[in-house]
Amino acid sequence: MSSAISVQHLTKDFRIGIRGLKLRAVDNLSLEIPRGQVFGLLGPNGCGKSTTLKIILGLVTATSGNISILGHPSATSEARRRTGFLPEAPYFHKFLSGRELVSYCAQLSGVDPSKVDEAVEDALSLAAMTEAADRPIGTYSKGMLQRIGFAQTIVHDPELVILDEPTAGVDPVGSAAIGRMIHAMRDKGKTVVLCSHLLGQVEQVCDRVAIMDRGKLVLEGKVDDVLARRDQHVMTIESLTPAAREAAEAALCVHGAKVTSITHPRRSLEDLFRELVTGSRDA
Amino acid sequence: MRRSSPWVIAVALILGAGYFSEYSWKAVRPCIPEIGRKELEPTLGQGVLLGIIGGFRTVIADLTWIRSYTLWERHDRPGCEALMRAACALDPHSRYFWENTGYAIGYDLAHWEISHRGGYAKVPKETQERLFRAFARRGLDVLDDGLRYSKSRLPLLVCAGQLADIKLKDSALASRYYHEAAILPYAPWYAARIAAHLDWDQGKRLEAYQWYRGYWLARMKDVDDGYPDDLVQIREMENQLKLTPQARIPKQSWEK
Amino acid sequence: MKASLQRTTWITRVTFLEAVRQRFFAFLVILGAAMVLSSVSFRVLDFGHGELKFIADFGFGGMFLFGSVLAVVMTAQLFFSEMDNRTALTLLAKPLSRTEFLLGKFFGTWAVLGVFVLILSSLLGLVMWGREQELLAAAEQPGKIPVQFSAGGLLSFAILQWFRLGIVIAILLAVSAAARTFLFAVVMGALAVVAGQLQWIAQDAVLKPTQNSLYGAFLWVTSRLIPNLQQFNIGDALVLEPASVPVDAVAMAVASGGFYMVAFLVLAALIFRSREI
Numbered sequence: 001m002s003s004a005i006s007v008q009h010l011t012k013d014f015r016i017g018i019r020g021l022k023l024r025a026v027d028n029l030s031l032e033i034p035r036g037q038v039f040g041l042l043g044p045n046g047c048g049k050s051t052t053l054k055i056i057l058g059l060v061t062a063t064s065g066n067i068s069i070l071g072h073p074s075a076t077s078e079a080r081r082r083t084g085f086l087p088e089a090p091y092f093h094k095f096l097s098g099r100e101l102v103s104y105c106a107q108l109s110g111v112d113p114s115k116v117d118e119a120v121e122d123a124l125s126l127a128a129m130t131e132a133a134d135r136p137i138g139t140y141s142k143g144m145l146q147r148i149g150f151a152q153t154i155v156h157d158p159e160l161v162i163l164d165e166p167t168a169g170v171d172p173v174g175s176a177a178i179g180r181m182i183h184a185m186r187d188k189g190k191t192v193v194l195c196s197h198l199l200g201q202v203e204q205v206c207d208r209v210a211i212m213d214r215g216k217l218v219l220e221g222k223v224d225d226v227l228a229r230r231d232q233h234v235m236t237i238e239s240l241t242p243a244a245r246e247a248a249e250a251a252l253c254v255h256g257a258k259v260t261s262i263t264h265p266r267r268s269l270e271d272l273f274r275e276l277v278t279g280s281r282d283a
Numbered sequence: 284m285r286r287s288s289p290w291v292i293a294v295a296l297i298l299g300a301g302y303f304s305e306y307s308w309k310a311v312r313p314c315i316p317e318i319g320r321k322e323l324e325p326t327l328g329q330g331v332l333l334g335i336i337g338g339f340r341t342v343i344a345d346l347t348w349i350r351s352y353t354l355w356e357r358h359d360r361p362g363c364e365a366l367m368r369a370a371c372a373l374d375p376h377s378r379y380f381w382e383n384t385g386y387a388i389g390y391d392l393a394h395w396e397i398s399h400r401g402g403y404a405k406v407p408k409e410t411q412e413r414l415f416r417a418f419a420r421r422g423l424d425v426l427d428d429g430l431r432y433s434k435s436r437l438p439l440l441v442c443a444g445q446l447a448d449i450k451l452k453d454s455a456l457a458s459r460y461y462h463e464a465a466i467l468p469y470a471p472w473y474a475a476r477i478a479a480h481l482d483w484d485q486g487k488r489l490e491a492y493q494w495y496r497g498y499w500l501a502r503m504k505d506v507d508d509g510y511p512d513d514l515v516q517i518r519e520m521e522n523q524l525k526l527t528p529q530a531r532i533p534k535q536s537w538e539k
Numbered sequence: 540m541k542a543s544l545q546r547t548t549w550i551t552r553v554t555f556l557e558a559v560r561q562r563f564f565a566f567l568v569i570l571g572a573a574m575v576l577s578s579v580s581f582r583v584l585d586f587g588h589g590e591l592k593f594i595a596d597f598g599f600g601g602m603f604l605f606g607s608v609l610a611v612v613m614t615a616q617l618f619f620s621e622m623d624n625r626t627a628l629t630l631l632a633k634p635l636s637r638t639e640f641l642l643g644k645f646f647g648t649w650a651v652l653g654v655f656v657l658i659l660s661s662l663l664g665l666v667m668w669g670r671e672q673e674l675l676a677a678a679e680q681p682g683k684i685p686v687q688f689s690a691g692g693l694l695s696f697a698i699l700q701w702f703r704l705g706i707v708i709a710i711l712l713a714v715s716a717a718a719r720t721f722l723f724a725v726v727m728g729a730l731a732v733v734a735g736q737l738q739w740i741a742q743d744a745v746l747k748p749t750q751n752s753l754y755g756a757f758l759w760v761t762s763r764l765i766p767n768l769q770q771f772n773i774g775d776a777l778v779l780e781p782a783s784v785p786v787d788a789v790a791m792a793v794a795s796g797g798f799y800m801v802a803f804l805v806l807a808a809l810i811f812r813s814r815e816i
Contacts, residue, residue, distance in 0.1 A: 293805045296801060296806075297799075303798050304795045338596055339604075376592070
């Protein structure tokens with residue numbers, strides 16, 4: 001079975017100014033994104049990840065290289081029909097209601113007219129937007145915009161979902177909701193490609209990650225493999241007295257091991273926030 | 284298909300559309316007599332504005348006419364004439380502009396020119412006469428132009444007849460204008476009388492009488508009071524031509 | 540083909556809805572309507588013209604001026620709002636071709652301008668009809684036969700204006716597809732309208748023989764690359780003297796408008812195809 005996305009020797013040069021100076025945004029990038037996984041594409045601003053996504057979606061033409069989506073050349077109608085895309089900070093026509101927008105996108109994505117209503121309801125339900133679906137988009141909060149954007153992305157039941165900074169500007173509760181949607185997509189066997197700055201979130205939801213810097217791929221692999229430090233271990237101990245600590249250190253020393261640091265475990269601020277705030281107003 | 288092929292097709296389509304527009308323009312062009320007229324050349328601003336906009340032409344013509352009044356006050360002959368002609372060109376269907384421009388050029392501008400040259404005492408009589416005739420001819424040219432575009436021909440013909448008679452002193456030409464005016468619907472009573480008298484004075488006495496008689500019988504006899512003053516004129520012609528009673532218009536019941 | 544048509548229709552629909560809800564559209568419709576209605580009052584300042592001609596001319600002026608502003612600004616605005624707000628990213632990532640997107644924008648905007656032309660020409664027709672009735676009633680005395688207006692001629696004129704605005708929209712889309720900023724597109728579009736209105740000078744010159752071959756070539760190219768927008772301004776003749784308009788003149792002008800629209804839309808689609816979004 002072919003990869004969800006296969007990128008071969010992709011290069012993109014932008015011409016700047018009237019003298020036509022070249023700026024290389026993507027430099028000989030090769031990448032295989034397997035099916036059925038959540039894939040995180042990371043990197044600092046200007047590293048070329050958004051350009052890569054746009055080239056994959058056919059919104060920008062590559063200078064050289066080949067891309068295929070689900071076995072089809074990218075930018076073809078067939079590839080797009082099987083792909084859903086949520087751009088960063090999405091904006092939609094304010095005068096449409098959420099339901100109208102999702103229905104409009106379903107029609108554009110080639111959903112069978114007889115199945116549009118059903119598809120719209122499913123998408124709204126997955127994005128937890130059913131209640132607010134008949135309100136004009138102009139009245140939505142940032143989180144709701146992101147969720148309705150997610151609904152329009154998945155309304156045609158795509159096999160591949162590409163999300164560009166899906167949680168940018170969204171509060172932690174909304175962010176967690178989007179995380180749950182991503183997991184739900186993976187559970188349905190979809191491939192999700194996620195482009196984000198929020199490393200904590202990527203770590204939580206992604207199966208694999210790739211890191212780009214200055215247009216080049218610098219690292220790619222499973223999240224666990226990439227993050228684990230095999231030469232060190234963490235133990236969590238309760239009721240550690242000074243005597244117990246000394247005894248433990250001595251016992252470890254006998255076996256050639258050395259305790260390098262002892263600290264109190266910390267929960268993340270995001271965890272604390274989610275613990276204290278039961279739900280955002282629009283959740 | 285080569286990469287340049289679609290661009291070649293696009294350029295070919297635009298050129299093709301341009302080529303076709305030559306034919307559509309030929310069909311449409313006579314419906315827009317306002318644009319591209321020589322009279323607008325001295326007043327380029329109005330001409331360009333007219334070319335650019337697709338309406339407000341009457342408004343621009345009005346404004347141009349009003350501007351000509353300010354130059355009129357200053358007796359600026361070239362400026363006033365240019366603006367008046369421009370107003371005519373901007374709205375060639377308007378009788379008002381043609382009539383007043385013809386009058387102004389034919390009657391007034393010669394006086395301004397004489398004043399400009401030092402006044403009536405200084406300019407010799409022959410020069411004055413030559414100037415009156417020259418400006419009358421120019422006024423008539425404006426009126427002739429107006430007759431081609433304006434639907435209100437009658438006042439323009441009467442105006443041209445007066446100008447040809449009084450200022451140009453061309454009785455034959457004046458007669459032609461009056462004759463043409465007299466036969467139009469709602470022609471003023473004096474048009475036929477002046478036309479007949481102009482012919483009479485040129486020595487074409489019998490033709491003048493016959494035409495006037497025919498006109499009176501056809502258009503005056505049965506209208507209102509029968510135009511007694513015109514019948515008096517016709518009787519005078521009959522007397523002078525020494526016509527027999529049978530050849531004259533039969534005596535009318537109301538005639539003294 | 541059917542699916543493509545459906546997608547184009549959806550873009551058209553949303554573009555139309557977006558455009559008619561804009562305050563700018565409402566503002567210009569109100570301004571144009573006020574101009575048509577006020578022409579009855581302004582006619583007292585007029586001299587030298589037939590009353591109906593003055594009213595008609597005022598209406599034509601309003602339709603031309605505000606229609607052109609709408610066509611230029613609204614087309615550029617609708618196009619750049621999709622680009623700047625990145626809704627185009629969302630839409631074009633779907634199985635929607637760029638040509639379908641552009642055609643949808645075109646037909647949506649053209650439909651809005653159709654509504655604009657319809658409102659103003661209906662209003663103008665009503666005002667002229669009302670004044671015509673008054674003039675007819677007052678024309679008892681001989682020698683005062685008022686000019687009458689032709690409703691059919693007004694309809695033909697409205698269609699011609701709609702086609703003229705269609706050309707402007709198509710040109711604007713081609714300019715916008717290449718332009719980076721809204722302001723540049725609007726300025727270039729306005730210049731294109733002015734050039735189109737003055738193109739007849741070159742076209743008239745082309746029809747006359749010229750000795751200078753270089754000048755002749757320049758005129759030939761100019762008269763073919765720039766659309767002739769003046770050919771749609773025959774409102775005076777159509778509405779007040781319909782008999783003076785040749786039978787085929789309106790049909791020829793409409794056909795010419797259709798050709799120009801297709802040509803500039805093809806150009807716009809080609810430019811937009813290579814645009815990076």
